[in-house]
Amino acid sequence: MSEPHYTLYHPRWYRRRVSVWWWLQKGSYTRFVLREITSVFVAFFAVVYLWQIYTLGQGPEAYGRFLARLRTPLFLALDTVAFLFVLFHAITWFNLTPKAMVVRLRGKRVPDSVIVGANYAAWLVVSGAVAFIMLRG
Amino acid sequence: MPSTVAVTVARYRPERESEPSFQTYEIPVRKDWVVLDALNHIKDGLDGSLSYRWSCRMGVCGSCGMKVNGTPKLTCATFLSDYLPGPIRVEPLDYFPVVRDLVVDLTDFVRKLKQVKPWIIRKEEKPLGEGEYLQTPDQLDTYKQFSMCINCMLCYSACPIYGLEPSFIGPAAIALAQRYNMDSRDQGAAERLEILSEHDGIWQCTFVGECTKVCPKHVDPAGAIQQYKLAGATHWMRSLLLPRSAR
Amino acid sequence: MERITPLLWLLFSAGGTVAALLFPVHLFLTGLAVPLGWVEAPRHEFLYRLVTHPVTRLYLLVLISLPLFHWAHRFRYTLYDGLQLKHLTELIAVLCYGAALVGTALAAYLLWTIA
Numbered sequence: 001m002s003e004p005h006y007t008l009y010h011p012r013w014y015r016r017r018v019s020v021w022w023w024l025q026k027g028s029y030t031r032f033v034l035r036e037i038t039s040v041f042v043a044f045f046a047v048v049y050l051w052q053i054y055t056l057g058q059g060p061e062a063y064g065r066f067l068a069r070l071r072t073p074l075f076l077a078l079d080t081v082a083f084l085f086v087l088f089h090a091i092t093w094f095n096l097t098p099k100a101m102v103v104r105l106r107g108k109r110v111p112d113s114v115i116v117g118a119n120y121a122a123w124l125v126v127s128g129a130v131a132f133i134m135l136r137g
Numbered sequence: 138m139p140s141t142v143a144v145t146v147a148r149y150r151p152e153r154e155s156e157p158s159f160q161t162y163e164i165p166v167r168k169d170w171v172v173l174d175a176l177n178h179i180k181d182g183l184d185g186s187l188s189y190r191w192s193c194r195m196g197v198c199g200s201c202g203m204k205v206n207g208t209p210k211l212t213c214a215t216f217l218s219d220y221l222p223g224p225i226r227v228e229p230l231d232y233f234p235v236v237r238d239l240v241v242d243l244t245d246f247v248r249k250l251k252q253v254k255p256w257i258i259r260k261e262e263k264p265l266g267e268g269e270y271l272q273t274p275d276q277l278d279t280y281k282q283f284s285m286c287i288n289c290m291l292c293y294s295a296c297p298i299y300g301l302e303p304s305f306i307g308p309a310a311i312a313l314a315q316r317y318n319m320d321s322r323d324q325g326a327a328e329r330l331e332i333l334s335e336h337d338g339i340w341q342c343t344f345v346g347e348c349t350k351v352c353p354k355h356v357d358p359a360g361a362i363q364q365y366k367l368a369g370a371t372h373w374m375r376s377l378l379l380p381r382s383a384r
Numbered sequence: 385m386e387r388i389t390p391l392l393w394l395l396f397s398a399g400g401t402v403a404a405l406l407f408p409v410h411l412f413l414t415g416l417a418v419p420l421g422w423v424e425a426p427r428h429e430f431l432y433r434l435v436t437h438p439v440t441r442l443y444l445l446v447l448i449s450l451p452l453f454h455w456a457h458r459f460r461y462t463l464y465d466g467l468q469l470k471h472l473t474e475l476i477a478v479l480c481y482g483a484a485l486v487g488t489a490l491a492a493y494l495l496w497t498i499a
Binding site: 011012013014015016018022023026028029032036096099100101102104107108109 | 151152155157207231232234235236237273278279297301343344345346350357360363364366367
Binding site: 033039040042056059070075076083089119130 | 397399400401403404405406407408409410411412413414415416418419420423424425426428429430431432434435444447448451452454455458459461462466467468487490491494495497498
């Protein structure tokens with residue numbers, strides 16, 4: 001039999017502690033944390049690119065070693081996972097942009113789908129441009 | 138359709154227990170019954186000691202917010218038939234102290250609503266003789282969505298940031314502030330920004346988005362907060378680069 | 385720290401946009417298409433000439449620096465909320481933004497001296 005929980009004039013309220021595993025308790029919370037984790041893979045690739053620039057500056061042999069390192073199974077696996085996470089980041093980012101950027105034309109709000117569509121269009125154009133520039137030689 | 142459904146209700150009677158417990162009741166299934174009807178059925182006939190809040194029973198007062206099968210909902214708008222064959226679990230809203238059974242303490246929420254100065258702020262009031270403030274339908278449209286909040290607290294119960302950091306000012310309060318910021322009659326945006334730029338204001342939000350998901354009035358508090366962040370950041374840039382014009 | 389929060393959020397947003405628009409194609413080419421032989425690897429002389437161009441140097445600085453700040457801001461909040469490391473909040477902030485600053489400085493140095 002537990003003790004009655006009354007302080008003088010005031011019953012004891014019950015306060016629940018939030019578990020450190022709160023983000024596993026609901027699907028949408030887990031998806032949210034996965035979305036936040038994409039930033040780690042973004043940083044990972046930023047560092048890989050920094051490394052590429054370094055080896056480019058060191059000469060063809062160093063660059064060749066860099067390319068060889070990227071062909072190893074470890075890096076292929078890391079890059080595949082990173083690519084999937086970066087894709088997840090891009091998709092969630094574009095879909096959420098209209099929430100922060102409300103555009104009003106002539107007094108009416110531009111529908112979210114238009115902003116999202118514009119983002120994806122820009123994505124295609126920019127990706128195409130980068131690929132074209134990089135693969136010319 | 139089965140004839141009854143098991144409704145498991147959280148109980149907490151501080152005078153005789155230190156932790157909440159659960160009690161299950163068999164509720165008859167009527168085609169258009171909502172969870173609130175089930176609770177009233179329990180209170181009227183099965184167990185008069187059950188404590189819970191409700192009022193309008195039509196989704197405009199915001200009193201009957203509770204967790205139904207883990208999701209914050211208005212019990213007057215949650216149909217039993219959507220949860221058949223059951224069991225249906227009814228608990229008090231998360232992240233608020235439980236006073237008794239399904240009743241939570243609202244003090245923190247009400248205090249935060251007041252903090253954001255939810256009224257029209259004018260540098261100078263128009264004298265009565267000059268008539269009313271005029272507003273076009275388009276101007277109304279910019280803030281109307283944020284004015285639909287019924288203060289039901291479902292968004293606070295869904296927000297993990299509020300759960301982890303109880304000092305966070307929270308979705309409804311920020312949406313309410315934005316409702317006034319966007320009102321063409323209001324001139325208090327800078328004043329409110331000062332309050333909401335503090336540590337527990339808009340910058341604590343990490344855009345989980347659960348608040349918007351559970352809002353029964355489609356207020357979209359998450360959208361309000363992100364818009365506020367952009368406005369806050371823009372204001373900060375302007376005050377840095379053009380200090381005179383931002384004042 | 386509070387007074388620069390809007391700046392940190394702006395860096396986070398800019399970095400997130402750069403990462404969203406440009407990282408998929410760059411990662412795909414550098415990390416998958418070239419190593420797996422789907423496209424021919426750009427020759428060293430070509431890439432070197434491309435990278436030493438002043439516009440490319442600026443582009444690469446932005447490409448590396450802003451996403452690092454995006455990571456710093458997001459990761460800091462993830463540690464704070466996800467793992468509830470409230471007592472380490474200042475240390476985490478310093479480490480995260482500090483790392484982004486170091487990465488930016490490194491990128492700037494490399495791109496300045498690459499020719």
